[in-house]
Amino acid sequence: MTGAALAAMSDVAVATPLFVDSLLDFLDPGTLASVFVDGLSKAALYVMITAGLTLIFGLMGVLNFAHGSLTMIGAYAGGLVLVVLVSDSTGSVARIGAFFAAVAVVFALLAVAGAGIEMKLVRPLYDRNPLYQILLTFGLTLVLDELVEIIVHFYGIQPTHEWQAAMATKPAFLTATYSLLGLSVVGLDLFEIAFGVLTVVAVWAFLTRTRYGLYIRAGSEDSEMTEALGINVRRAFTVVFGLGVGIAAVAGVLLAWDVTWGASVPLAAETLLPAFVVVIVGGLGTFRGTVAAAIIVGLVDATMTWWFQNVVDFPGLPEMTIFLILVVMLVVRPQGLFGVAEVGGH
């Protein structure tokens, strides 16, 4: 046996008990529960960022590359509203009130902006090759990112990479850690989960309990037939684009409060990439697929984050794992969890 082989066996002999110890740590009910809560809070953020992307693709077949940039603008706009409304003397309840005011303002502003983008930029391209829409929305993301970068530097509102001013507006009870049934839970994680659940319920109710939701579900299947029933599908396109952008921007407001994200120009790419993973894993254009995929991606992300932070000590690597999920899904089930396979596709 060579010296190299002996050294390798020795490494394995050392690593195996370490792995077993780590696995036992991970399987501790307290650790598992805390990873689970962390995973659900990530899932809540993913579902909020992705819901609009899914609705827009489902109805219009437009893959909106500018979605991440609009989330990022939502984070800045929400942060600005919070910074204006919240001072050191503002109480916790008033701070939550300010948050919901920011959500309302940002949703309204960005929904109108989204509707404008659809009407003036995307609409002329519907009858052309889908590549034009990809180029347009990709170009839009470059323009929006640069524009925000210029404004941020011009006004000097972001001296650091993370925008501390907005994060500091968070009420104390969201930064506190609570002991719940024997496990430690951060208040913001619970708030994000509650907000994510609220978003899912609201979108689901809109799609299944309102007449406009019926138009959207029908238009997603067959827009020509829907139009022939007297329904203005182009108007539904505008409404859905506006709603989708509005929801993404609301996710941005929440991200402005989250220390792992914060408001920053790179937030556009940081949110767009996992959003695409969630959309593709769930199946393009299916809302229930998006919810399921967000939960899967969130839980895997949280699990790998625990392993890479506590065992391997390589905190940057967990992000890679969600792209591994994408690769596995594209190989095993290219249409995603709830998508429909294309007949005759390559």
Next chain:
Amino acid sequence: MTLLEVDDVHTYYGQSHILEGVSLTVEAGETVALIGRNGVGKTTTLRTILQLTAPRRGSVRIRGEDVTGLGTHDVARRGLGWIPEDRRMFSELSVEENLRIAVKDTDRVGGKLAHAFEVFPDLEQFRDKKAGALSGGQQQMVAIARGLVGDNDLLLVDEPSEGLAPLIVETVAESLRRVSSDTSLLLVEQNFPLAMDLADRFYLLDNGQVVEQGSTDDVSREDEQIRRHLSA
């Protein structure tokens, strides 16, 4: 009263000249058949009327109002319904949702649905079932019911018997007869005896042009000239 006037329409797909000056009319209360062999422009005529494929020349008028160039939803809102060739159910929606979405007067949804299930009692047992899970014949019933609940003055019906078993075709024909008591029909049908049975008048299309027209009472089912056009 003339419900629909199609006047000298020329429709193209790209460079292909499909309709070469088609003109036809449908009066209120009438069932008109549009017959012809495959590929002569029957479906394109219906698509042109609905402005799904806009004509380059000519006009489409509904009750005298020129609707050429309007959006399809605007044309449909003027009382035109479409029962397309392949039925085009919203397969992920339930039968009830497929009907509900077709009701144009949103204040009368309940009454309209009740009327549809009265006319098509067999559909009521499937009202919560996804339309995509129904058989071809059942889907055709839903498609006709969808035309019925839309408060349409004129239904454009495209090949309702296509792909259906003879027994089911008879049921579909009976349904169309019932619907035609309230609504005018412009019926595209390759099944010549069925078309003659249902319609008051007919137009025969060939190569994108109307080559013959008249009352169905005046034409024999064995008419050699028509049979030649249909089988060529």
